Amino acid sequence: AGAALSADEKPAQRKPFVIPDSPPGEVDPGLAERFANLAQKTREGVSVNQYIRKAKSFRNPNILEKLVAFFEVRDSGTNYPPSIYDPNEITRDDHYDRLEARRREWEERQARKHGERVNFTSGGTLELPASAAPSAKPPRKSKWDSSGSADPAAKRQAQ
Numbered sequence: 449a450g451a452a453l454s455a456d457e458k459p460a461q462r463k464p465f466v467i468p469d470s471p472p473g474e475v476d477p478g479l480a481e482r483f484a485n486l487a488q489k490t491r492e493g494v495s496v497n498q499y500i501r502k503a504k505s506f507r508n509p510n511i512l513e514k515l516v517a518f519f520e521v522r523d524s525g526t527n528y529p530p531s532i533y534d535p536n537e538i539t540r541d542d543h544y545d546r547l548e549a550r551r552r553e554w555e556e557r558q559a560r561k562h563g564e565r566v567n568f569t570s571g572g573t574l575e576l577p578a579s580a581a582p583s584a585k586p587p588r589k590s591k592w593d594s595s596g597s598a599d600p601a602a603k604r605q606a607q
Contacts, residue, residue: 500506516523524535540546
């Protein structure tokens with residue numbers, strides 16, 4: 449039962465959700481025992497998420513790429529049916545960088561069509577607040593600041 453709407457279907461036309469009947473046959477005893485153990489550990493306060501966070505093998509920074517490759521997960525996948533959205537049909541021209549370049553080109557063409565020139569005018573000057581104004585004290589000089597002649601030989605002769 450697909451919960452996704454088709455392109456021509458409206459939300460009011462959707463059928464109400466009904467829990468389906470149990471599948472035929474018996475539950476696999478190994479799977480039932482595994483589920484019961486997990487439910488018991490959850491009741492005891494054991495968190496699967498905490499276990500994963502503390503596991504040394506999950507601290508690998510490349511784990512996401514490895515898991516995606518191992519389980520063959522499509523990073524651009526979707527739950528929508530292909531009739532609504534198919535990520536494989538996106539062309540390179542539909543990517544953000546190409547769309548942005550085409551938008552800029554269009555804006556330039558629009559600006560050239562009108563032949564208007566943009567004139568920039570000064571908005572005036574602002575007075576700086578006292579805290580940003582230069583201080584009245586001259587900056588301190590260090591021993592590396594030159595205090596006279598730039599010629600070291602002239603300094604030596606003066607001594």
